[in-house]
Amino acid sequence: xxxxxxxxxxxxxxxxxxxxxxxxxxxxxxxxxxxxxxxxxxxxxxxxxxxxxxxxxxxxxxxxxxxxxxxxxxxxxxxxxxxxxxxxxxxxxxxxxxxxxxxxxxxxxxxxxxxxxxxxxxxxxxxxxxxxxxxxxxxxxxxxxxxxxxxxxxxxxxxxxxxxxxxxxxxxxxxxxxxxxxxxxxxxxxxxxxxxxxxxxxxxxxxxxxxxxxxxxxxxxxxxxxxxxxxxxxxxxxxxxxxxxxxxxxxxxxxxxxxxxxxxxxxxxxxxxxxxxxxxxxxxxxxxxxxxxxxxxxxxxxxxxxxxxxxxxxxxxxxxxxxxxxxxxxxxxxxxxxxxxxxxxxxxxxxxx
Amino acid sequence: xxxxxxxxxxxxxxxxxxxxxxxxxxxxxxxxxxxxxxxxxxxxxxxxxxxxxxxxxxxxxxxxxxxxxxxxxxxxxxxxxxxxxxxxxxxxxxxxxxxxxxxxxxxxxxxxxxxxxxxxxxxxxxxxxxxxxxxxxxxxxxxxxxxxxxxxxxxxxxxxxxxxxxxxxxxxxxxxxxxxxxxxxxxxxxxxxxxxxxxxxxxxxxxxxxxxxxxxxxxxxxxxxxxxxxxxxxxxxxxxxxxxxxxxxxxxxxxxxxxxxxxxxxxxxxxxxxxxxxxxxxxxxxxxxxxxxxxxxxxxxxxxxxxxxxxxxxxxxxxxxxxxxxxxxxxxxxxxxxxxxxxxxxxxxxxxxxxxxxxxxxxxxxxxxxxxxxxxxxxxxxxxxxxxxxxxxxxxxxxxxxxxxxxxxxxxxxxxxxxxxxxxxxxxxxxxxxxxxxxxxxxxxxxxxxxxxxxxxxxxxxxxxxxxxxxxxxxxxxxxxxxxxxxxxxxxxxxxxxxxxxxxxxxxxxxxxxxxxxxxxxxxxxxxxxxxxxxxxxxxxxxxxxxxxxxxxxxxxxxxxxxxxxxxxxxxxxxxxxxxxxxxxxxxxxxxxxxxxxxxxxxxxxxxxx
Numbered sequence: 001x002x003x004x005x006x007x008x009x010x011x012x013x014x015x016x017x018x019x020x021x022x023x024x025x026x027x028x029x030x031x032x033x034x035x036x037x038x039x040x041x042x043x044x045x046x047x048x049x050x051x052x053x054x055x056x057x058x059x060x061x062x063x064x065x066x067x068x069x070x071x072x073x074x075x076x077x078x079x080x081x082x083x084x085x086x087x088x089x090x091x092x093x094x095x096x097x098x099x100x101x102x103x104x105x106x107x108x109x110x111x112x113x114x115x116x117x118x119x120x121x122x123x124x125x126x127x128x129x130x131x132x133x134x135x136x137x138x139x140x141x142x143x144x145x146x147x148x149x150x151x152x153x154x155x156x157x158x159x160x161x162x163x164x165x166x167x168x169x170x171x172x173x174x175x176x177x178x179x180x181x182x183x184x185x186x187x188x189x190x191x192x193x194x195x196x197x198x199x200x201x202x203x204x205x206x207x208x209x210x211x212x213x214x215x216x217x218x219x220x221x222x223x224x225x226x227x228x229x230x231x232x233x234x235x236x237x238x239x240x241x242x243x244x245x246x247x248x249x250x251x252x253x254x255x256x257x258x259x260x261x262x263x264x265x266x267x268x269x270x271x272x273x274x275x276x277x278x279x280x281x282x283x284x285x286x287x288x289x290x291x292x293x294x295x296x297x298x299x300x301x302x303x304x305x306x307x308x309x310x311x312x313x314x315x316x317x318x319x320x321x322x323x324x325x326x327x328x329x330x331x332x333x334x335x336x337x338x339x340x341x342x343x344x345x346x347x348x349x350x351x352x353x
Numbered sequence: 354x355x356x357x358x359x360x361x362x363x364x365x366x367x368x369x370x371x372x373x374x375x376x377x378x379x380x381x382x383x384x385x386x387x388x389x390x391x392x393x394x395x396x397x398x399x400x401x402x403x404x405x406x407x408x409x410x411x412x413x414x415x416x417x418x419x420x421x422x423x424x425x426x427x428x429x430x431x432x433x434x435x436x437x438x439x440x441x442x443x444x445x446x447x448x449x450x451x452x453x454x455x456x457x458x459x460x461x462x463x464x465x466x467x468x469x470x471x472x473x474x475x476x477x478x479x480x481x482x483x484x485x486x487x488x489x490x491x492x493x494x495x496x497x498x499x500x501x502x503x504x505x506x507x508x509x510x511x512x513x514x515x516x517x518x519x520x521x522x523x524x525x526x527x528x529x530x531x532x533x534x535x536x537x538x539x540x541x542x543x544x545x546x547x548x549x550x551x552x553x554x555x556x557x558x559x560x561x562x563x564x565x566x567x568x569x570x571x572x573x574x575x576x577x578x579x580x581x582x583x584x585x586x587x588x589x590x591x592x593x594x595x596x597x598x599x600x601x602x603x604x605x606x607x608x609x610x611x612x613x614x615x616x617x618x619x620x621x622x623x624x625x626x627x628x629x630x631x632x633x634x635x636x637x638x639x640x641x642x643x644x645x646x647x648x649x650x651x652x653x654x655x656x657x658x659x660x661x662x663x664x665x666x667x668x669x670x671x672x673x674x675x676x677x678x679x680x681x682x683x684x685x686x687x688x689x690x691x692x693x694x695x696x697x698x699x700x701x702x703x704x705x706x707x708x709x710x711x712x713x714x715x716x717x718x719x720x721x722x723x724x725x726x727x728x729x730x731x732x733x734x735x736x737x738x739x740x741x742x743x744x745x746x747x748x749x750x751x752x753x754x755x756x757x758x759x760x761x762x763x764x765x766x767x768x769x770x771x772x773x774x775x776x777x778x779x780x781x782x783x784x785x786x787x788x789x790x791x792x793x794x795x796x797x798x799x800x801x802x803x804x805x806x807x808x809x810x811x812x813x814x815x816x817x818x819x820x821x822x823x824x825x826x827x828x829x830x831x832x833x834x835x836x837x838x839x840x841x842x843x844x845x846x847x848x849x850x851x852x853x854x855x856x857x858x859x860x861x862x863x864x865x866x867x868x869x870x871x872x873x874x875x876x877x878x879x880x881x882x883x884x885x886x887x888x889x890x891x892x893x894x895x896x897x898x899x900x901x902x903x904x905x906x907x908x909x910x911x912x913x914x915x916x917x918x919x920x921x922x923x924x925x926x927x928x929x930x931x932x933x934x935x936x937x938x939x940x941x942x943x944x945x946x947x948x949x950x951x952x953x954x955x956x957x958x959x960x961x962x963x
Contacts, residue, residue: 032405032624034612035413079549083516295547323516325546326431341547347437350444352548 076300098122119144123192165200179211180242187248227254246272256282276351370676377668405613408626430541465491483509484553509554826867845916854888
C-alpha cells in the first residue's frame, strides 16, 4: 500500500508542478517579439551622423583673399572645419578678379579637392572652369556670390536679395528723411549678387520714395583705394549729395572716410553693407550712420557645414536647422542664411567681424 | 537478477486498488491535466505574444510623442536669440557700474520669466542662464539647496562645449527642487552665431510629467511600470518616482531594445516591452507582471487544477472503495480456503451480491457444499458398509449359534445318531466355508439360498419339529445361478424370525420364495426374496418405528431389529433407495419381509468390487 500512496503523491506532485508555471532558476530573458530587423543587433545607441571615412578636402574660394569680409568668412569656415572634421583650404586670388579666380580654381582641380565652395567674381566667366571641376568629379557650390546655375549645385546666400536691397534703401531713406540726392557705390558691375541688390534698391526707391534721387552708381572693384577715390570723386562731382549707399563691404568705410575728410560728416549720410569692425569708428564719430551686414563668419560656417552635408549626399532643405547656425531657408537651389543685421553707434561694439 | 527484480515491479503484481487508481488517474485526470496545461500555456503565450507585439508599437508611438515633445522643448533656447537686447546683454563682458549689471539682471530675468516660466510652455519649471560669471534665472520652484546658484554656475563652467541640446539628469547637478516632480535639465550652450563666440550656457528645467499623460493613455494598470532611460540605462522618468535617477544595470542583458521579452529578473515574471528612439536613444520601457496579463486564465487554471485534484482524490477514494469491496470478499475467500485446507468444511462465504464476486462466492459455497456432501457420503457409506460387514461376520460365526450347534451335535453323538452328526458337521462346515472362503460382497442367489438352507437345516436339527421351512424359487435355473445378490442378507432375517417366533410359538414355519418381479419403483424386473413366517407378528406401532428406522438407514442403535436394518442399509447403499426391505406384519398371524434387489450379473459385480 505504501507504493500506492507514493504513486498518488508523485502523480499529484507532477500535476501541481505541471500546473504551476514552470519557474526556472536564475534570471532569464526570453524574447517574445522584436521589431528590429534581423541583421542589426541594434543594441548600441543610434549611430551618430556618418563619419567621413577620410578627411574631406574642401576649397573655400573667396572673391579676394585680402578683403576683410572674406577673411572673417574664412574664420567661420575654419571653425566649421574643426567642428566637422574636414580640411578647409582658403584659396583664391588676392584681389577680386575673375581671371585670377579661374586660375586659382584650376590649381584646385589639380589638387583634387573634394569640393569647391566659391564666391564667384563673375557669374558667367567662372562657369567653364567650374564645369571642368565638376567633370573632374569635384563637387561645386557657390556662396556669397552666385554663378549661372549650370556652374554649381546650389548657392549659399546670406540674405534674400530682395529683402536686402529694399532694406538698404530703407535705412538710407530713414537717415536722409526720405528726401534728397544719393549715390550708390557697388563692388563691381559683373558680380551677380551686387547687381541683384542694386535692382531691388532701385525698385524700392521707385515704389516708396519719390523724393529720393539717385544721382550715380559707381563701381569700386572691391578695392579700398579705388573706393576711396570713387567716394571723393562723388563728393566733388555732386556737391548736393545727401547720401551714399555702399553695397559691397569696401564701399561704406571708404565713403565714410571721404565724407569725414570732406568735413561733411552728418550732412552726407553713409549707409551700406560693411563689416562692423571697419565701420565702428565711423559709426561712433557720426561719419557713417548705419552699416548693414550679416555675419561673414556664420556664412563661412554655414557654407562648410552644407558642403560637408553635400559630400555626404545630403542636400539642404527648407527649414533645416544647421547646427551652429540656425534654421535656414531654401528657395529652389538657393540657400538663404537669414536676415541682415544693422549696426549703429549703439550696437556696433557687440560685433567682432 | 535484474529480470527477477523487474518482475517484482510488474504492474500485474500490484494490488487492485493501486491498479484502479493508476488507471483512473491515467485515463481521466492526466489527459485532462495535460489538456488544461497545454491550453493554458498556449493561451497565456498567445496573450503574451499579442501584448508583446502591440505594446512595442504603442511604445514606439509614445516614445515618438515624448521625443517630439522634447524636440519642441529643445527649441526653447532659440527664443533667446529673437531678442536683440537680450543678445546685447549676453554679449556684454564687463560693467563699469554695479547698477548696470543689476539693470541687465533685471531685464534678463524678467525676459526669462516672460518668455519661459510664465510663457505658454507649462512644462518649463525654471530657466537658468550662465554667462560671463553672471547667472540669470527664473524659476517656478525653489531649490532645496541655498547655494544652488554657485552649483549651477560651476556646473555650467565645467561642461564640454557642444552645439547640441543635452539632457542633464537632476542628479548630475547637485541641486534639487523642493517638489518631487520628475524633471530633467536641458542644457544648451548659447553661441553667438554672428560673432562665432561662446556666450554662455542655458539650463532649462523641464517637467517630465507630460510623459505621464502620454503613457497613461494606453496603460491604466497601476501595477504596470513605465520608465524612460537614456542609452546607458540611467532612468530619466519612472512611474515610480523614487527610481528616477537610478540606473538599470540589466539594460545590457536585454535581448532587444525594440520589442518585448519575458524576464524574471525582478523576482517576478514580467513582460517587458521596449522601444528605443533612433535619434536621442531614449529607451521607453513598459513592464507588467505576467500575472496581470493572464489573470483570468489563471483563475480558470486554478479552478481546473482544484477540480482535477478533487477528481483525482475522488477517483482514488472510489478506487479504494471498489478495490476494498472486491478484495475484502477475496481476502475472506482466501481465509476460508485456508480453513478448508485445514479440514473444516463447515464454512460459508456470505456475499449477497450479484456481480462476479457474488458469483465467485456462490460457486465457492456450492463447491464446498458438494465436497462436503461427497465426503460425507463416501465416508458414511464406507462406515456403514464396514459396520454391516462386521455385523455379518459376527453373525456368521455367532458364538451362541456355534455353541448351540456344537451342543446339538454333542447330544446327537451321545444318542448315537451318527448320520445326523455327519450331516450337521457337513452343514456347519459348509456354512463356515461360505463365510470364510468368499471375500466378495456378492454371491449368487443359489449360494445365498444354499447358505440359509444350511442354517435352517441346522436349526431344524436342533429344534426338530418346532421349526419347519420351505424354500422355493420361481425363476429359471440359469438366472438362479448367475444372478448376484449381496452376501448374507437372508440369514439375519431368518435368525430374527426364529428368535422371535420360537419365543411365542410352539412351531414355526418359515417360507422363503425367490422370484423375478416387475418393480414399480425401479421400473424394471427385480429379484425379489420373500421371507414369511407364522410368528407372533409385530405390533403396528412397532412396524411404523421399524419402517422409519429402515428409511433413515440409521445404524446408531443396535436395536432388537438391528439385523433387518443392517440388511436394508447395505442394499440401499449398494443399489439406491429404490431397493431394500419391505415389512408386512399381522399381529398373531405372522410377518412377511420382502427384499427387492436389482438383477445383477456377474460382470457388474466384478466391476463394482474393483
